[in-house]
Amino acid sequence: MSRFGRTDLPEEQAVAMRKAVRIEIFTICYTTVTIGVVALVLGNSQAMKTAWVEDILSLTPQVAFLVALIFVRRRPTKAHPFGLHRAMSVGHLVAGVALFVVGTTLAWEAISGFLRGDHPTIGTVVLFGSSVWLGWVMIAVMAVIAIGPPFYGRYKLKLAKPLHNKLLYADADMAKADWQTNAASIVGVLGIGVGLWWLDAAAALFISVGIIWDGLRNMKTATLGLLDKRAATYDEKSVHPLIAEVASTLRALPWVADAAVRMRDLGQVFHVEAFVVPTDPRTPVEAYEAASRAVAELDWKVEDVEVIPVSVLPVEADRGVPDDGEPHADGSDDADATGAARGGGGR
Template sequence: MTSAAGPDDRGEALRRAVRLEWVTLAFVISAVTLVYLVMGSSQAMRTAWIEDILALVPPVAFLVASRVARKPATANHPFGFHRASAVGHLVAGTALFGVGAFLVYDSAVDLLSGEHPPISTVVVLGQPVWQGWLMVAAMVYTAIVPAVLGRMKLRLAPVVNDKVLYADADMNKADWLTAVAAILGVLGIGVGLWWADAVAALVISTSVLKDGVGNMRGAVRDLMDARATTVDHSEPLPLIRPIEDAVAGPPWVADSHVRVRDMGRAVHVEAFVVPDGGYLPSPEDLAALREHVLDLDEAVIDVVVMPVRELPAPAG
């Protein structure tokens, strides 16, 4: 979310993101079906299949959160439902973490047990074909499409300021690692390296676990009202500086302090202002300052302006 993106740009970006997530769901269902049909007894393929199933969670979380976040505020939810995206982010991260941890354990046990998974020959159109080639073809399919979708979502995530969309895009972009690991595991079995399959499964499950930890950390951070950041948590939200400048702008403001709370795709602003020389701001002064901040960006959904004698103590 930046001041450079206008309401029309953001609205169109959100509509495109929703369409991409529906496309993602359709693709993932096809990928899950295809991998299930060819995975055989390969541990790497089974782990890749489970990861593909997990890939349903972020787009579903995004689509549900998008719908819930539009609901108006109620008596029980006076701040609205904007944090539905943060809840969806946490749900997705928790699912990835839990299954990732199980897959790491399962893969490690298979590796230590020295299990030798066989890959048989199947008949396709009347011709015998080593099943490993079918597995490789399926993995190529599951690598190319997510990489393209991920790059498209990465361009949209900062515009709509949605961390669930960014997390989904980041996972999609990295899906090639899963595919490459599974392909190497299958080919390793083909040349007699029985351990290659279990090692590939361990690499894939570690990637799932890493995604889960990262998403859980980011979601909990936002739900605990940490400082608002960009979707990748790499820097403070660019909108904070214009808000701070706007609050400090009126001539009757001697000093000010701003708190910006990340509500998902929207932000809530608390502005503490120390009037200059004992000046008593009128309701009109406070209303004008509030409206000025609200007009900075459509993402600013609420502003509280509080005149104080001294600013709150800075955070330690």
């Protein structure tokens, strides 16, 4: 409640966000240059063409991140009472769909070329007065541009965690694996050079499958978030520990008999619905307001908190404590938590 509609960030996250914006702008510039350079040496290699298209597609999450920030920073209005934080998830979904659609098209082209028995050829160019096989130029270009992505990919990963930004994490994860695309394109070019024409099609298919896989992963993560899946960590590896922390904080209040939480990820911040069973139904409103402030102060990501009095905890709400009493961190739905919710206010 005390933080409803907030669009500011704590100092640590504000610094991380400024760094994220700078590295995304740098990445866009770097990628734009590589797209232009690769376009000059494409030749007839299907693998090179596929790698080139992937470079173009890699701009999608970067641009989506920067555009989403414009909307995320806007305060709630009557038309959008929860703010526009989900713009980050929408950008994530758009990037995933683009990757999947184009990746599927590229995979079909690679398979079609293989079935037709296309035999691509690579000619020569004149460099510094000498005739040079264009394949060597292709290999040199792909080897050089492969240096950057793994480094700035790891840098983005470090920023994704404090920002709890899944779009930035997806972009970083894709960048880390970019060397595989470059390696595959080099294999395809070498295959043409030694007469193994099918290696080019195989390399193109390998790159296409990677694009499709990235698209599917991004689509799944973004869609589940938009469907109000239970809040998870930025890398989607576990249920977010803040759920258990909120529930335990509320249960520690002297006037609360039991508590459970429904927490959804709005893209970078959380909306929290906290259900509490009061020991006395006459508990004053001020106690609920204080509880809401206490929850909001747990973490900067808690953007909106509602503390709701109930006589029986909702079945769907999460108490954050399995049978052994320890906060759960995996992605499973604990039957014990459901049973406890059905059991009402007693602990």
